[in-house]
Amino acid sequence: MKRLALFVVLLMALSISAVSAQESVSLTYLVDESQNSQDTAQALIDAFVAQNPNISITIESRPGGTEGDNIVKTRLATDDMTDIFFYNSGSLLQALNPAQTLVDLSDQPFIDNIVASFLPTVSQGDAIFGVPTGTGMGGGILYNKRVYEELGLSVPLTWEEFAANNAALLEAGISPVLATFGDTWTAQLFVLADYYNVEQAVPGFADAYTANEAKYVTTPAALAGFQYLQQGFEESWWQPDFATTRFEPGLELLANGEVAHYPMLTFALSTIAENFPDQVNDIGFFAQPGTSAEANGATIWMPAGTYIPQTTTGARLDAALQFLGFIASVEGVDAINAQVVPNGPYLIVGSILPDDVLPAVSDLAAYIDSGMSYPALEFVSPIKGPNLEQLCVAVGTGQMTPEEAAANYDLDVERQAQQLGLPGW
Numbered sequence: 001m002k003r004l005a006l007f008v009v010l011l012m013a014l015s016i017s018a019v020s021a022q023e024s025v026s027l028t029y030l031v032d033e034s035q036n037s038q039d040t041a042q043a044l045i046d047a048f049v050a051q052n053p054n055i056s057i058t059i060e061s062r063p064g065g066t067e068g069d070n071i072v073k074t075r076l077a078t079d080d081m082t083d084i085f086f087y088n089s090g091s092l093l094q095a096l097n098p099a100q101t102l103v104d105l106s107d108q109p110f111i112d113n114i115v116a117s118f119l120p121t122v123s124q125g126d127a128i129f130g131v132p133t134g135t136g137m138g139g140g141i142l143y144n145k146r147v148y149e150e151l152g153l154s155v156p157l158t159w160e161e162f163a164a165n166n167a168a169l170l171e172a173g174i175s176p177v178l179a180t181f182g183d184t185w186t187a188q189l190f191v192l193a194d195y196y197n198v199e200q201a202v203p204g205f206a207d208a209y210t211a212n213e214a215k216y217v218t219t220p221a222a223l224a225g226f227q228y229l230q231q232g233f234e235e236s237w238w239q240p241d242f243a244t245t246r247f248e249p250g251l252e253l254l255a256n257g258e259v260a261h262y263p264m265l266t267f268a269l270s271t272i273a274e275n276f277p278d279q280v281n282d283i284g285f286f287a288q289p290g291t292s293a294e295a296n297g298a299t300i301w302m303p304a305g306t307y308i309p310q311t312t313t314g315a316r317l318d319a320a321l322q323f324l325g326f327i328a329s330v331e332g333v334d335a336i337n338a339q340v341v342p343n344g345p346y347l348i349v350g351s352i353l354p355d356d357v358l359p360a361v362s363d364l365a366a367y368i369d370s371g372m373s374y375p376a377l378e379f380v381s382p383i384k385g386p387n388l389e390q391l392c393v394a395v396g397t398g399q400m401t402p403e404e405a406a407a408n409y410d411l412d413v414e415r416q417a418q419q420l421g422l423p424g425w
Helices: 002-021 035-051 065-077 109-113 116-122 145-151 159-171 184-192 195-201 205-210 220-234 247-255 268-275 314-327 330-339 359-369 388-396 402-420
Strands: 025-032 055-062 084-087 130-132 137-144 175-177 259-265 283-287 298-301 305-307 373-375
Touching: 025 035, 025 065, 025 314, 035 055, 035 268, 035 314, 035 330, 055 065, 055 314, 065 184, 065 388, 084 314, 109 314, 116 130, 116 305, 130 314, 137 145, 137 247, 137 359, 145 159, 145 283, 159 175, 159 220, 159 259, 184 220, 184 259, 184 388, 195 205, 195 220, 195 298, 195 373, 220 388, 220 402, 247 259, 247 268, 259 268, 283 359, 298 359, 305 314, 314 330, 388 402
Parallel strands: 025 055, 025 084, 175 259, 298 373
Antiparallel strands: 084 305, 130 305, 137 259, 137 283, 137 298
């Protein structure tokens, strides 16, 4: 009887241990409000929770752009951040002071699943803070191929050819370029997506810029992006109501062929696919043209990451690490692919794009496969001024000259570099 009683006690102890191991844990996940980010997060959560029913994850939403950046910074500074959060990699991450605010993941086994080129964009010193969440992206021009076919236009390889196409579109009664300045962050693309061309014209610009040895206002190739915004305004490239049009309503104009071009990241493709599935195959992608047809290539954005703030501890930290491990796996990529149209390459070892990717993703892949691509400046330099989007809106609406905006941006960058403690500033 004593042996039986002991056996029962052991069984009860094991049962209690098993229940403890499956203790319910609730996590919160801060994600920007774009449809692509929301859908990606939800796809990952659904697949992960199905395997781990003791863990629940609730999404909280924030705006994009500078407003969203400030929310992230404030919540980290006040120890009010969610258990995990989705945010940019590259220079914007550096502005979060990650060594003092985020959990170092460098000792986690899932780091080996991440393509090596991504890791510097989420690192500071030897510490690694995030896992790639979603795909890499191209920055350039989304265009309506049906409109191009109807007017007999060809993909431009130089800015002069792009401007000529826009003149032909105006003559045909079609707004050449979509401007969605109602969401100010979208105004930056003519500047940011031009970085491939800047690097071709001024090799090593990123290093000189980081060392305070090069400026936008005194570097003609870098100033060009601001000048393109001025040209778009002065030559009436934008559609009516460009100052108040927002991102998602703007995509409808592109999908319907009411505008022909949209300077944008390819992450917009998944929103078009969801909202306008019958038109998404009409949308193509080409690199923002520069001065040379021979040096034509695309600017590439690394994926954003998912991070854990240092305020996440105990069982919540264990669950959060488990979730990040799932994101950084082929299984996690498969979960996203099942629900979200891919907008570019994944940076998870062993992952592959589906055979039926959208035409615009194939267009982007052709630049990458041919070696005609280069990372955006914010991934090869730790500095990106927070006021760029407002300056771009000011130029694109005729309120500021390119030179004024570039000079103001150089001051914006100076303040950012000093906050980061970079040498030479």
